[in-house]
Amino acid sequence: MTRTHSLTRPGTPTVLGPAPGTTEDAGTYTATGGYGTATGAAELLELIATAGLRGRGGAGYPTAAKLRAVRDAGHQAGARPVVVANGEEGEPGSVKDRWLLRARPHLVLDGLARAAQITGADRGYVYLSDPTAGDRVRRALAERAPGLPVEVVETPHTYVAGEETAVVRRINGGPALPTAKPPRPHERGVGDAPTLVANVETLARIALIAARPDQRHRTARTTLVTLAGGAAEPLLAEVPYGQTLRSLAAAQGDAEPSGALMGGLFGGLIGPGRLGLVLDPDALAAAGTALGCGALRFLAPDECPVALASAALTHLAAESARQCGVCVAGTGAIREAVGALTTGTAAPDLADRLNRWSTSLPGRGACGLLDAAAGTAGSLLRAFPHLVRSHLDAPCPACAASAGGLTVAVPLVAGPAVPHQRTAPRSR
Template sequence: MSPLAVRQIGPPRLTKGLESARRLDWDAHRALHPDPRPLTTDRLVALCEAGSLHGRGGAGFPFARKVRATADSAVRRRKRTVVVVNGTEGEPGSAKDKALLRGAPHLVLDGAAVAATALGSLEIIVAVTDPDAAASVERAIAERELGARARVVRLPERFITGEGGALVRGINGGRPIPPGRKGRASTRGVDGLPTLLSNAETFAQLAVLAGLGPRRYRQVGLPDEPGTVLLTVTGSARFPAVVETAAGAPLAHLLDLCGGRAGEGVLVGGYHGAWLAGDVATRTEVSRAGLAAAGGALGAGIVMPLGRGTCPLGECARVAGYLAAESAGQCGPCRLGLPDIAGALAALAAGRDAAAARDTVRRATRMVVGRGACSHPDGTARFVSSALDVFAADVDRHVAEGGCGRPVRGVLPAGTDARLSLEVDWSRCDGHGLCADVLRGTVRLDEYDYPVIPSEPIPARLEADARRAVAVCPGLALRLVPRAPHEPVARADRARPDAPPPGAPGPGRP
């Protein structure tokens, strides 16, 4: 993602100095932020409890409990600890951690150093996917002369890379996907050692808390959620930005600052978050409690107004397809459930047997919840279910009229690495269905067993499967073609143009 503008509502803390500089070097950072004094483990826990510091990566877990769990595990197992800064931020709509690592890397390292000193850690590891963030942190490590005490690890940019278990596996040299068996990094993380793992904003908040002290830290924000919040505002906003605001600020002010209209709905918390109706969003405050009361979630700190010029269901179908393709594909809900959700939602958006597709989406979302190896199926189900509720009128129109008449403009980002598109020569296609077997969740079959090819380009991570689908097609009907520059987003999947009318007998397979 290209760097976004940094904006503030009220006095900045995390983004102080970034109004006038793209990156704060060591001297500029120290002129703005005091050097936090060293703390013992007990004093660090007490500080985090006094400041009500919670993780800012999505789950909102109390940071003091993470520190205590890591310290207790180290004592119990007689092991040293590791501190890991999760700066991967693989979600397409998020940029707040990248903004910190690119512009204020020393603030993040200050917080990591406070934690590492308190825990007696062997090293600090900053895990990133963004090359600019990696370069900025490596430069900061050199500026601080940390040597072997800190290092940067580059990982592939995927949605699931930032999941805790996947991140640890990637740092350990394995494939960065969630492990089949759930575990805690605080017990066994990097190299099997107790690991304190949190995202970049959390460590930056820790640095601010340690520098100001609990009393001054709590002077802004809410009594139960003190301090500021860092958010990424994209979607249909005319001025997308990373925004720092005090917790409790009206969401409407945030949208106004970025030139975004609530329209029919606002996505809060990212692709594992939830949709809020436009009128609800404008009455909601930016806080964990406020967003939860409205039916949303602060999650990864992402706000995406949809606006009114695009098809809501088409936008959500694109994201559902992206989330299905981004899964690890190692458990039933991800391998089978998410592709079924994505396929049915695409059919609903395109108006193909829309009533049955709507029922399939609702049934499939219920079935994947609580059954995955990680939270990816649950988060995807929450995103899709909330969309059906918030855009209920649009769902009814798609069922009754076959669509809403609006194009799909690609307001919600769904990956940017696609280079090739699939095309079908319908004069050769005999409906064998092998392409749908190979590209489950990307290619689906219609009621006559002919393939429905996605209008969007194939993600780079699926190119090998797409080439295999082309190779196994008995009729040589499939081909991959280069994506045209600035290719517009189509309104519906590319279905067979001469499909029989409803009720007509479908052709049999040879």
């Protein structure tokens, strides 16, 4: 069971919407200002830039810069760009993108159309793995007025399937695996055209800014977070930047957890002394961690950070796409080392080896999975050095009892019955 809740100020446009437990239809969306055309492409791009909107898929890149890069590449190549709504969230602790596609497909499709308007794209895709989300998006496409041609492309659900080069490769008919960069998708992507791959929450916020330009700063400084761990059921919440991590932990039932796993598996572990940090991508990056996709997993009172790190590394090692030798060897070695800590079988030099890997491996794989593994190891050493030492000396009873759960269920979203009309999976 996962809950939903908005912690935004009254009057702030929200992606959770007025009825978070149901699927919004075209009539309701249009009646509340959706699919409006009052704002032109250049004006909307300026509004997005001045709002400071950042991507919500994990990297947090400025959205206006990404839109401009695709638009300009299209002009230079004399080609019409392609826009992609990326709803494939690989992080096991995040549910926001699937929830958004299930509950507010029109908000995402409106944002995709706006992105096409800005970049000059003449076609779009919605990329996802969740069958329920796929059905809701197809229904929404059938309901809306004719506009941008949009195709739904499904992918098997993996940790790396949502990485932008994997998205392009899949839509082009290949496997959903990352490729070496360059070229980046904005240079050459779907069908070799300049391609915008944008997270679905980012697109939803573009649509909100188009509908309520006067609220653009609040819209850009509000975000979906998936909170888990602690003493309560997981929570999908919409929150303004600037809240302390402690206040989010309190919403999760325990204001003083002994730490947290940040940004899905991408921001590493933080200790209890960091709960005063505020939710803000720049502040978190400056503190050596990351907001990523907004998934925060707090430590329960009886939970050992070493066991949580081991669960994260086991997941990453299992999800390695096994394309890069350094990733297969490095992720496996880090997983084994931290696993040995949980069983009290680690060699005395283990901390030195973990430290070396945490600094030498980042940036050497084709995607961010190896970075996440190295970052998890490094953050464990930094945030909990005393625990690493004690685990070298003796087995840990809390580790032995750990269930290690990382996956969160998507909150219930009631929708109309949809006839089964799944897109045939693409060949791999």
